[in-house]
Amino acid sequence: MSFFQWAxxxxxxxxxxxxxxxxxxxxxxxxxxxxxxxxxxxxxxKEAAPAExxxxxxxxxxxxxxRHSLGSRFFHWSMSIAVFVLLVTGxxxxxxxxxxxxxxxxxxxxxxxxxxxxxxxxxxxxxGLKNIWVGSADWKEFRQGLANALGxxxxxxxxxxxxxxxxxxxxxxxxxxxxxxxxxxxxxVRVENPIFTxxxxxxxxxxxxxxxxxxxxxxxxxxxxxxxxxxxxILPEKRWMTMSMIAGWITKKDYLAHHDPDRWVVxxxxxxx
Amino acid sequence: xxxxxDTIEAFELFQPASLEDALALRRRYGKVSWAxxxxxxxxDWFKDRIKRPEVVIDLxxxxxxxxxxxxxxxxxxxxxxxxxxxxxxxxxxxxxSVLSEAASQVAxxxxxxxxxxxxxxxxxxxxxxxxxxxxxxxxxxNICYADTPTSVNREHAIFxxxxxxxVNPSDTAPALIALDAQFVIHGPGGERVVxxxxxxxxxxxxxxxxxxxxxxxxxxxxxIPGTWAGARFHFEKSRDRQxxxxxxxxxxxxMKLSGNTIDDVRIVVNxxxxxxxxxxxxxxxxxxxxATADVxxxxxxxxxxxxRPLQHNAYKIPxxxxxxRRAIRGEA
Numbered sequence: 001m002s003f004f005q006w007a008x009x010x011x012x013x014x015x016x017x018x019x020x021x022x023x024x025x026x027x028x029x030x031x032x033x034x035x036x037x038x039x040x041x042x043x044x045x046k047e048a049a050p051a052e053x054x055x056x057x058x059x060x061x062x063x064x065x066x067r068h069s070l071g072s073r074f075f076h077w078s079m080s081i082a083v084f085v086l087l088v089t090g091x092x093x094x095x096x097x098x099x100x101x102x103x104x105x106x107x108x109x110x111x112x113x114x115x116x117x118x119x120x121x122x123x124x125x126x127x128g129l130k131n132i133w134v135g136s137a138d139w140k141e142f143r144q145g146l147a148n149a150l151g152x153x154x155x156x157x158x159x160x161x162x163x164x165x166x167x168x169x170x171x172x173x174x175x176x177x178x179x180x181x182x183x184x185x186x187x188x189v190r191v192e193n194p195i196f197t198x199x200x201x202x203x204x205x206x207x208x209x210x211x212x213x214x215x216x217x218x219x220x221x222x223x224x225x226x227x228x229x230x231x232x233x234i235l236p237e238k239r240w241m242t243m244s245m246i247a248g249w250i251t252k253k254d255y256l257a258h259h260d261p262d263r264w265v266v267x268x269x270x271x272x273x
Numbered sequence: 274x275x276x277x278x279d280t281i282e283a284f285e286l287f288q289p290a291s292l293e294d295a296l297a298l299r300r301r302y303g304k305v306s307w308a309x310x311x312x313x314x315x316x317d318w319f320k321d322r323i324k325r326p327e328v329v330i331d332l333x334x335x336x337x338x339x340x341x342x343x344x345x346x347x348x349x350x351x352x353x354x355x356x357x358x359x360x361x362x363x364x365x366x367x368x369x370s371v372l373s374e375a376a377s378q379v380a381x382x383x384x385x386x387x388x389x390x391x392x393x394x395x396x397x398x399x400x401x402x403x404x405x406x407x408x409x410x411x412x413x414x415n416i417c418y419a420d421t422p423t424s425v426n427r428e429h430a431i432f433x434x435x436x437x438x439x440v441n442p443s444d445t446a447p448a449l450i451a452l453d454a455q456f457v458i459h460g461p462g463g464e465r466v467v468x469x470x471x472x473x474x475x476x477x478x479x480x481x482x483x484x485x486x487x488x489x490x491x492x493x494x495x496x497i498p499g500t501w502a503g504a505r506f507h508f509e510k511s512r513d514r515q516x517x518x519x520x521x522x523x524x525x526x527x528m529k530l531s532g533n534t535i536d537d538v539r540i541v542v543n544x545x546x547x548x549x550x551x552x553x554x555x556x557x558x559x560x561x562x563x564a565t566a567d568v569x570x571x572x573x574x575x576x577x578x579x580x581r582p583l584q585h586n587a588y589k590i591p592x593x594x595x596x597x598r599r600a601i602r603g604e605a
Contacts, residue, residue: 007408007412007413008408009407009408010407010418015408017408017413017414018415018417061276093420093479095408096472098478098482099478100475100477100478101477102477103470103477109314120588190436191435194437200416200417200420201421201422202422205415205416208415208416209415212415
């Protein structure tokens with residue numbers, strides 16, 4: 001197995017070309033192993049019944065609570081479609097399914113940028129960044145949750161709106177997305193498109209090699225993360241969360257079972273999904 | 274980078290005597306195998322040690338792959354039939370002279386005696402940056418050395434260049450597309466028959482191949498239907514010297530006329546893009562028209578719409594325009 005593809009340029013220098021496609025297979029196999037490992041762990045680890053919320057708090061909670069606004073759902077699904085198209089157009093040719101992929105790929109890339117820009121504004125000015133922030137206390141909870149999953153230590157406290165592992169996943173996806181976006185924008189300069197004047201010689205060949213490598217690493221990173229994401233989305237015990245990404249709301253029962261009302265205070269707006 | 278060794282790296286040689294054995298070998302060795310027909314393309318690659326197959330399957334002993342067979346109103350040509358046989362076959366000359374004309378203009382008599390129709394159709398591009406072993410897109414890299422401001426790209430593409438600007442060098446390919454031929458391919462999934470124009474692909478689809486042939490596939494035969502038999506044909510190849518040279522632009526056409534009115538027409542040019550290019554817009558424009566100089570003039574203009582020259586090959590635009598005009602006027 002190799003990590004990178006190298007070549008000798010006309011000046012006799014060894015230059016990076018791109019990542020080795022072995023890494024794509026590694027991401028697929030790694031994702032599959034994670035799923036299998038989690039399925040095995042899941043059969044042995046029964047989730048403890050959630051602690052009951054105080055009756056006076058439960059009484060104040062409506063039957064439906066808005067978890068994802070229309071804007072958030074729009075972002076999630078439009079980004080999903082864009083990423084799906086990007087992965088199919090990017091990796092199908094690698095596995096031998098050949099088609100005219102470049103134009104579809106960069107158009108999907110532009111769509112991804114559009115969704116991310118929308119999300120950055122939406123999250124900054126409407127959703128609030130604190131919901132997604134990971135602080136030192138969150139790390140402590142994360143370690144506690146991990147230890148609990150491995151069979152030692154008590155369960156961590158119920159989270160606010162987003163569990164810490166979900167927030168960490170968000171940040172890893174963000175990192176990979178910014179990786180593919182920034183390198184992808186540069187790579188667009190090398191192909192015909194109506195946005196940039198084509199200039200394949202903007203960077204030296206060795207620098208282009210690094211751009212390709214970062215693009216590839218970010219992309220295979222997304223492959224592994226998306227396998228895990230889709231897997232959790234279809235797990236029966238997580239389906240309430242998946243459904244909330246479709247309908248927008250969760251039930252009072254799920255809210256009280258999975259969230260701490262003190263850490264995720266239901267606003268007036270969230271009471272009317 | 275290419276180093277001319279003039280000695281070939283060792284490989285395992287198989288010389289199957291039947292198509293069945295050849296296909297079995299192809300299936301068995303797939304990517305590490307090389308189907309060797311006339312050897313005109315293969316030996317350059319081997320000697321420069323740019324292509325280093327572990328296994329070479331010499332198809333020379335497979336009788337089923339050779340010869341011109343007439344069946345009803347159609348002709349089937351084995352992929353290993355030499356270009357000399359095609360150029361001199363009475364059956365082809367009498368009904369499909371555009372193909373015999375194209376075959377007779379390939380390289381030199383010695384090369385035509387040795388090279389096969391399948392090889393001429395499936396040969397790799399002649400871009401010297403790629404052939405020189407530079408790590409370009411087509412060789413698996415991430416750059417096209419023929420498309421820089423200082424590249425020598427006089428022979429390269431003016432159409433359909435996506436990242437790679439190499440052109441398809443075949444002379445017989447445009448003739449076969451003009452004849453609405455079909456190519457018979459044998460692969461792991463059995464036999465499949467594709468239209469001639471669908472056999473060729475652009476870098477947009479796969480930047481490392483020029484045809485749809487996969488590593489376990491073999492082009493076994495070319496079938497020419499009777500549809501265009503006896504039509505008015507035209508083949509013209511423009512090149513720097515009159516022998517042993519690849520086309521700068523070539524054109525093949527088949528035209529059915531009622532008097533001087535064009536009932537149906539197929540026009541194909543090659544060496545202007547990564548695949549032989551059928552001029553469908555021109556064909557549509559021509560149908561029902563009278564084959565006059567004015568109509569040919571307009572068709573020539575239409576043919577080159579969308580051409581995008583590189584630094585040194587803008588001359589291909591007027592060249593192609595004039596070749597298309599001459600094809601319609603039927604000028605030799």
